[in-house]
Amino acid sequence: MVSKILIIGACGQIGSELAYQLRAELGTENVIASDITESNMALVKSGPFETIDARSLGEIEACIQKHNVDTVYLMAALLSATGEKYPEKAWDLNMNSLLNVLNLAKDKIISKVFWPSSIAVFGPTSPKTNTPQRTIMEPSTVYGITKQVGERWCEYYFNNYGVDVRSIRYPGIISWKTLPGGGTTDYAIDIFHKAINEGHYDCFLTEDTALPMMFMEDAVKATLDIMNADADAVKIRSSYNLSAISFTPKQLASEIAKQIPDFTISYNPDFRQKIANSWPNSIDDADARQDWNWKHSYDLVAMTNEMLLQLGKQAVS
Numbered sequence: 001m002v003s004k005i006l007i008i009g010a011c012g013q014i015g016s017e018l019a020y021q022l023r024a025e026l027g028t029e030n031v032i033a034s035d036i037t038e039s040n041m042a043l044v045k046s047g048p049f050e051t052i053d054a055r056s057l058g059e060i061e062a063c064i065q066k067h068n069v070d071t072v073y074l075m076a077a078l079l080s081a082t083g084e085k086y087p088e089k090a091w092d093l094n095m096n097s098l099l100n101v102l103n104l105a106k107d108k109i110i111s112k113v114f115w116p117s118s119i120a121v122f123g124p125t126s127p128k129t130n131t132p133q134r135t136i137m138e139p140s141t142v143y144g145i146t147k148q149v150g151e152r153w154c155e156y157y158f159n160n161y162g163v164d165v166r167s168i169r170y171p172g173i174i175s176w177k178t179l180p181g182g183g184t185t186d187y188a189i190d191i192f193h194k195a196i197n198e199g200h201y202d203c204f205l206t207e208d209t210a211l212p213m214m215f216m217e218d219a220v221k222a223t224l225d226i227m228n229a230d231a232d233a234v235k236i237r238s239s240y241n242l243s244a245i246s247f248t249p250k251q252l253a254s255e256i257a258k259q260i261p262d263f264t265i266s267y268n269p270d271f272r273q274k275i276a277n278s279w280p281n282s283i284d285d286a287d288a289r290q291d292w293n294w295k296h297s298y299d300l301v302a303m304t305n306e307m308l309l310q311l312g313k314q315a316v317s
C-alpha cells in the first residue's frame with residue numbers, strides 16, 4: 001500500500017522540496033502539503049494543499065483523518081535568527097507542533113514521523129571540529145534549545161511508546177528553488193542571489209566563520225533515506241549528525257568569483273555572528289554513514305556550479 005504523507009510547513013525551504021520529491025516518487029495525490037498560509041504559490045498549486053496551524057492538534061488531526069494520512073513530516077519551525085527575536089514564539093511553535101505530532105503517533109493515528117533537528121543543538125562548549133554524535137550539548141539559542149528538547153522528546157516517545165520517529169540534525173541547507181527564512185546559515189544562499197544580480201554581497205558573518213553546510217539534493221536524499229530505512233537500522237532515535245561540506249564565507253566567495261570574476265564581498269557581522277560562533281565548524285556523521293548508508297554527493301565546487309547555473313537561468317527568464 002502506498003504511504004499517504006502530510007508535510008507540515010511545506011511552503012518553506014526544505015518542506016517544499018520534500019513535497020516535490022515525494023510527489024514525484026509516490027504520486028501527487030499521496031502527498032498533502034500544508035502550511036499556516038499559502039506563502040508559496042508554486043507549491044500550493046502543485047497538488048493537494050491544506051491550511052494548518054502546526055500548534056493546533058485539532059487542525060492536524062482533522063487533516064490526517066480527511067486524507068487518511070499515515071506519515072507526517074513536521075517541517076514547520078522558527079529558525080535560529082528569528083527565534084532570537086521572538087523567543088516565546090519559537091518555543092510555542094517548535095515545541096507544541098512536535099508534541100502534537102508525537103501524540104498523534106502515540107495514539108496510533110499515524111504510524112511514522114520525520115522531525116528535523118539541527119546543528120543548533122550544539123553550543124559554545126561542544127567540540128568545534130568534527131563534532132561527535134554524542135558530546136557536550138549546551139545550546140545558547142532558543143532555536144537550539146527547542147531542538148535539543150525536541151530530540152529528548154523523540155527518544156522518549158520511541159522508548160516509552162514505540163513511536164517510529166526519525167530525525168537528522170540538518171546543517172545549513174543551500175538551495176535555489178525556495179528562499180530560506182530566518183536562519184544564520186542563510187548567507188550561503190543570499191550570496192548567490194546578490195552575486196548574480198548585483199555583483200556584490202555584504203556578508204553578516206566574518207570571512208573566516210566556518211559552518212557545516214549541505215546542498216538541497218543531498219538533504220532531501222538523506223531525509224528520504226532515513227525514512228525508507230528498516231526500523232532496526234535506525235538505531236539513534238534522538239537525531240543523527242549529518243555532514244557534507246564545511247566552508248567559510250571567504251572560501252565560498254572565492255569559488256563564486258571563479259565564475260563571476262568581478263564579484264566582490266564585504267563583511268559586516270551582526271547579531272548572527274554570535275550564533276554562528278556557538279556552532280560547530282564541521283560534523284562527524286559516522287553513525288548515519290554506518291547505520292543507514294548515508295553518503296553525500298555535492299562538494300563545494302559541485303554545489304557552487306549548480307547554484308550559479310540554476311539561479312543564472314532564473315535571472316534571464
Ligand code: AKB
Nearest residue numbers: 079080118183184185
Ligand atoms: C539556521 O541557520 O537556523 C538553520 C539551521 C542550521 O538549523 N539553517
